[in-house]
Amino acid sequence: MDIEDSPEEAAFRAQVRAFVTEHRAELAIGRGAAPERVEDLKRAQALLNSAGYVGVTWPTEYGGLGAGPVQKVIVDQELARAEVPRLINWIGVGMCGPTIMRHGTEEQRRRYLAPMLNADEVWCQLFSEPGAGSDLAGVSTRAVREGESWRVTGQKVWTTGAKWCDFGILLARTDPTKPKHRGLTVFVLDMHAPGVDVRPLREMTGASVFNEVFFDDVVVPDSARVGEVDGGWAVALTMLMNERYTVAGDGTVYGAGPDALARAMRAALPGLAEAARPGVLEEYASVWIEGLACRMSGNRMLTALSHGREPGPEGSVGKLASSLLLRKAAELGLRLQADDAVFGADPAGDGAWQDVATFAPGIALAGGTTEVMKNILGERVLGLPSEPRPDKAAAVKGA
Amino acid sequence: MDFQLSAEQEALAEVARDFLTANSGVAGARAALDGDRSLLPDVRQDLVKLGLLGLLADEAHDGGGTLLDLAVVAEQAGRTLTPAPLVAVAGRAVPLLTAVAEPAAEALLRKVLDNAVVVAVADGTLVLAEDGTVSGTVDPVVGGRDAEVLLALAAPVGGEPSLVALTVGVGVATVEQEPLDPTRALARFTIENASPEVLATGAAVVAAWRRAQDLATVVLAAEDLGTTAECVARAVEYAKERTAFGRRIGSFQAVKHQLVECYVAEEQLRSLVWLAAWSAEAEPENLGLYASAAAAYAAPAAERAAEVLIQVHGGIGFTWEHDAHLFWRRAKVDRLLLGDEHTHKAAVAERLLAGAVTR
Numbered sequence: 001m002d003i004e005d006s007p008e009e010a011a012f013r014a015q016v017r018a019f020v021t022e023h024r025a026e027l028a029i030g031r032g033a034a035p036e037r038v039e040d041l042k043r044a045q046a047l048l049n050s051a052g053y054v055g056v057t058w059p060t061e062y063g064g065l066g067a068g069p070v071q072k073v074i075v076d077q078e079l080a081r082a083e084v085p086r087l088i089n090w091i092g093v094g095m096c097g098p099t100i101m102r103h104g105t106e107e108q109r110r111r112y113l114a115p116m117l118n119a120d121e122v123w124c125q126l127f128s129e130p131g132a133g134s135d136l137a138g139v140s141t142r143a144v145r146e147g148e149s150w151r152v153t154g155q156k157v158w159t160t161g162a163k164w165c166d167f168g169i170l171l172a173r174t175d176p177t178k179p180k181h182r183g184l185t186v187f188v189l190d191m192h193a194p195g196v197d198v199r200p201l202r203e204m205t206g207a208s209v210f211n212e213v214f215f216d217d218v219v220v221p222d223s224a225r226v227g228e229v230d231g232g233w234a235v236a237l238t239m240l241m242n243e244r245y246t247v248a249g250d251g252t253v254y255g256a257g258p259d260a261l262a263r264a265m266r267a268a269l270p271g272l273a274e275a276a277r278p279g280v281l282e283e284y285a286s287v288w289i290e291g292l293a294c295r296m297s298g299n300r301m302l303t304a305l306s307h308g309r310e311p312g313p314e315g316s317v318g319k320l321a322s323s324l325l326l327r328k329a330a331e332l333g334l335r336l337q338a339d340d341a342v343f344g345a346d347p348a349g350d351g352a353w354q355d356v357a358t359f360a361p362g363i364a365l366a367g368g369t370t371e372v373m374k375n376i377l378g379e380r381v382l383g384l385p386s387e388p389r390p391d392k393a394a395a396v397k398g399a
Numbered sequence: 400m401d402f403q404l405s406a407e408q409e410a411l412a413e414v415a416r417d418f419l420t421a422n423s424g425v426a427g428a429r430a431a432l433d434g435d436r437s438l439l440p441d442v443r444q445d446l447v448k449l450g451l452l453g454l455l456a457d458e459a460h461d462g463g464g465t466l467l468d469l470a471v472v473a474e475q476a477g478r479t480l481t482p483a484p485l486v487a488v489a490g491r492a493v494p495l496l497t498a499v500a501e502p503a504a505e506a507l508l509r510k511v512l513d514n515a516v517v518v519a520v521a522d523g524t525l526v527l528a529e530d531g532t533v534s535g536t537v538d539p540v541v542g543g544r545d546a547e548v549l550l551a552l553a554a555p556v557g558g559e560p561s562l563v564a565l566t567v568g569v570g571v572a573t574v575e576q577e578p579l580d581p582t583r584a585l586a587r588f589t590i591e592n593a594s595p596e597v598l599a600t601g602a603a604v605v606a607a608w609r610r611a612q613d614l615a616t617v618v619l620a621a622e623d624l625g626t627t628a629e630c631v632a633r634a635v636e637y638a639k640e641r642t643a644f645g646r647r648i649g650s651f652q653a654v655k656h657q658l659v660e661c662y663v664a665e666e667q668l669r670s671l672v673w674l675a676a677w678s679a680e681a682e683p684e685n686l687g688l689y690a691s692a693a694a695a696y697a698a699p700a701a702e703r704a705a706e707v708l709i710q711v712h713g714g715i716g717f718t719w720e721h722d723a724h725l726f727w728r729r730a731k732v733d734r735l736l737l738g739d740e741h742t743h744k745a746a747v748a749e750r751l752l753a754g755a756v757t758r
Binding site for chain 2: 001002003004005006009070073258262265266269278281282284285286288289290292293294295296297299300302303304306317320321371374375377378379381382383384385386387388
C-alpha cells in the first residue's frame with residue numbers, strides 16, 4: 001500500500017502544476033456556468049486540452065493523453081487546488097465520450113471525440129423526462145424508423161447545459177411493444193437540427209443551467225445511432241455509471257471542500273460564542289472525517305480502476321456518501337455565518353455557503369437519487385431481493 | 400497510488416479469518432455473561448506461535464510487521480468477537496515496551512512475547528509519592544481482568560512521568576464488576592501503596608506512550624470495522640431469507656436502505672482504518688489525526704450496524720439466545736474505549752486548526 005505519488009506520478013503532478021500556475025488567470029475564472037460565461041469557459045477547456053489535460057485517460061488517436069486513471073485524478077486535484085472550475089463540457093468528457101468510446105462506431109469516435117475534448121462542441125445528456133426520472137427505462141420520447149433515418153418526437157427535462165450544447169446523447173423508445181428495458185435505443189442528437197426546441201428552466205439556486213428540450217419530428221440519421229437498435233439500455237447504463245463517478249467527490253468542486261471549510265472555520269471562530277464552540281468544532285471534525293473517507297474510498301476505487309476494472313455499482317457508494325457530505329458541509333458553512341445565515345449573503349456580499357446549501361439538494365437527485373443509489377447498492381452489491389416491479393416484463397404498449 | 404492490501408496481507412487476513420473463526424468468541428461471550436468465563440477462547444498462545452502478538456516489536460524480537468498487518472488481523476478478530484489481546488497487548492503494550500528501549504522494558508517485553516506474562520495498559524497518570532509508591536484508582540482497563548502486570552504512567556507532583564509496571568495482586572486489587580461485554584475483559588483497579596517497577600523515564604516515555612495509544616486506537620477501529628462488517632453480513636443474510644407480506648423482507652426499501660447505510664459506513668470506515676494504519680510508518684506526524692478520525696467514525700458505525708442487526712431480526716434478535724446482542728454489547732463498550740467519539744472529534748478539529756497538512 002502506498003498513497004504517495006510514485007516518482008513518475010510526482011513528475012507528472014509537477015508538470016501539471018506548472019502549467020496550471022502559468023495559466024491560472026485564464027483557467028481559474030470562477031464557478032458556475034451561465035450563458036455569458038460560456039465562451040470563456042470553452043477557451044479555458046481548449047487551453048487545458050492543448051496540454052492534454054482534458055482527455056487524460058483517452059487514447060491518443062482520439063485526442064487524449066493515453067495516460068491512466070491516477071494521472072486523471074492528479075490533474076483533477078491540481079485543478080481543484082488552483083480553484084479552476086469544472087469543465088464547460090464535463091458531461092461530454094465525463095459521460096458522453098466514454099459511452100461513445102465503448103458503444104459507438106469507429107466513424108462516430110473519429111467524428112465526435114476530439115471536438116468534445118476541445119470544447120468546440122459541447123454535449124448534454126438527454127435522458128430524464130417529465131414522466132421518467134428515477135424510473136428511467138420508462139422514457140416515452142419516440143424514435144420511429146424511416147429508411148436510413150429516424151424521426152424523434154417527445155420531451156426531455158433537467159437537461160444540464162442544453163442551451164449552449166451542440167450535441168446530446170438521447171435515450172428514446174424505438175419499440176413500445178417490448179418490455180420497457182428492451183425497446184430503447186440511444187442516438188447522438190444534433191441540438192441545432194430543425195425541430196429541436198430548448199427552453200431554459202431556473203433552479204432553486206437562482207441560476208439557469210437546466211432546460212426542457214422538445215423534439216418535434218426531428219430527423220436523426222441511422223449513422224448517429226449508438227449501439228444496437230433496442231439495445232439502448234446497456235448504453236444508458238454505461239452513461240449512468242460514468243455519471244456517478246463524475247458526481248462523487250469530497251465537495252471540493254462545489255467550493256465546499258476541506259480547504260474552504262478550514263478557511264471558514266478560521267474566519268468564524270474568533271467571533272463565535274464560547275458556548276457554541278465545542279459543537280461547531282465537533283461538526284467541523286465530522287464533516288472533515290466524512291470528506292477524508294470519501295477521498296480515501298476514491299483512492300481505493302482508483303486503485304481498482306488502474307488495475308483494469310471497469311466502473312461498477314460500487315461507484316454508487318461514492319455518489320451516495322458525497323451527496324450527504326455536501327449537505328453537511330453546507331450546513332456547517334451556514335452555521336459559521338451565525339445570524340447572517342438568514343440572509344442570502346453576509347453584509348460584505350459573500351453568499352458562498354448559501355450557494356452551496358441551495359445547490360446541495362440537487363446533488364442528492366442528480367445521477368440517480370439517494371433512494372435509487374440505495375436500491376442499486378442493496379440489490380447489486382449486497383444481493384438483496386429487488387422490489388416487485390410489476391411493469392418490468394410487460395410490453396409498454398400492446399402491439 | 401496503490402491503496403489496497405498486498406497479496407501477503409490478503410493471505411494474512413485469510414489465515415487470521417480461519418484461525419479466529421475456529422476460536423470464535425461468540426459462544427463464549429454468552430456463556431461468560433451467564434458467569435462461565437471458561438468458554439471464552441484463550442488464543443494468546445496461538446497468537447504467539449503465529450507471530451501475531453509481537454508484530455509491532457522490532458526485528459530483534461521477531462516483530463517487524465506493520466500496523467496495517469495488525470489491522471488486517473484485528474478486523475477478523477472483530478468479526479468473531481474473539482478476545483484476542485490485540486488492542487491491549489499487540490497494539491499497545493508491545494510497541495510501548497519496544498519504543499522506550501530500556502533494559503527493564505526489554506526484559507518485560509520478552510516475557511510478554513513468550514506469553515509468560517499477561518500485561519494490560521492503564522490510562523491516565525498515577526501520582527508517584529516521595530517514597531516511590533503509587534495509590535489511587537484506575538479507569539477501566541482493556542484486558543485488565545486477565546492481566547498480571549499493569550503498565551502505567553506515574554509522575555511525582557509537577558515532575559515528568561515514568562513508565563512503570565505494577566504487579567496485580569501486590570497492592571493492586573481488581574474491582575469485580577459485572578461486564579457488559581465480557582470479551583473485552585475490562586476491569587477497574589484500586590491501588591494502595593504499591594511499589595511499581597520503573598521501566599523508563601524522560602521525554603521519550605511520553606512520545607512512546609502517545610504513539611502506542613494511537614496505534615492501539617487504530618487496532619480498536621480495525622476490530623470495530625470487523626464487527627460492523629459482520630453485523631452487516633448477518634443482517635443481509637437474514638433479510639434475504641425471512642419472508643413477510645409475501646415478500647422477502649430485504650426487498651422492502653425500509654429494510655434495504657438501512658442495510659445499505661450500514662454497508663456504506665463499513666466501506667468508508669475501511670478506507671479510514673487503512674489510511675490510519677498506513678500512516679504509522681509513512682506519515683507518522685499524522686498518525687494521531689488519522690487514528691482519531693478512524694476511531695470517531697468506527698464507534699457510531701459499529702453501534703448502528705449492531706442496532707440494525709437486531710432491528711432486522713425482529714423479536715428473535717432481541718432474545719438472549721440470539722447472537723445479535725453480543726455484537727451490540729461489543730459496539731456499546733468499544734465506543735467508550737481509548738477516547739469516545741467526541742474526544743476524538745475534538746482532537747481532529749484541534750489538529751486541523753493547528754495547521755496539520757493532510758491527505
